[in-house]
Amino acid sequence: MGxxxxxxxxxxxxxxVIYPVSYLNPIDELSMISKELRNKIxxxxxxxxxxxxxxxxxFNRFAEAFYDGNELKGSSINITQISGEQLHGLNMYYHxxxxxxxxxxxxxxxxxxxxxxx
Numbered sequence: 001m002g003x004x005x006x007x008x009x010x011x012x013x014x015x016x017v018i019y020p021v022s023y024l025n026p027i028d029e030l031s032m033i034s035k036e037l038r039n040k041i042x043x044x045x046x047x048x049x050x051x052x053x054x055x056x057x058x059f060n061r062f063a064e065a066f067y068d069g070n071e072l073k074g075s076s077i078n079i080t081q082i083s084g085e086q087l088h089g090l091n092m093y094y095h096x097x098x099x100x101x102x103x104x105x106x107x108x109x110x111x112x113x114x115x116x117x118x
Contacts, residue, residue: 003029007093008040012086014064015045019093022103025054027063027077034071043069048080050090052114053104091117 004026007017018033020026026033027049037047049063059079066076082090094101094114101111 004033006033006036011048011089012082013046014048015041015067017048017050017090017093019050020053020104021100023054023105025051027051027074030065030072030074034067037067037072038070041067043067047072048082049077050093052094053100053106056105057110 003020003022003024005019005021007019008015009017011017016037018026033047041047045067047065047067049065050061051063052061055061062080062082063077064080065072065074065078067073091114095117096115098111098115101115104111106114
């Protein structure tokens with residue numbers, strides 16, 4: 001396993017969500033992620049990167065990429081915005097993940113917020 005976890009639970013238009021497990025940005029591992037996605041999601045799908053632990057809770061927290069069935073296209077990566085119920089669901093992923101949160105770029109206050117989110 002690399003510096004990320006993959007959730008195959010649909011999230012809006014996204015067939016998978018990639019979460020970092022530390023401050024290391026999983027976008028640096030596109031070829032490894034592409035191999036893991038094969039046979040697990042449909043061709044011509046969109047993937048969401050939640051880069052909270054790498055980028056913090058900033059404008060570039062979320063990025064989407066296109067998966068053609070063989071690889072994630074680096075040229076297709078765009079910053080995107082998520083809101084509402086989807087954002088709450090994505091935030092809930094971090095509930096109780098103290099180890100991951102402590103190994104991130106987040107401040108102590110932000111780590112506590114996400115670790116205790118309900």
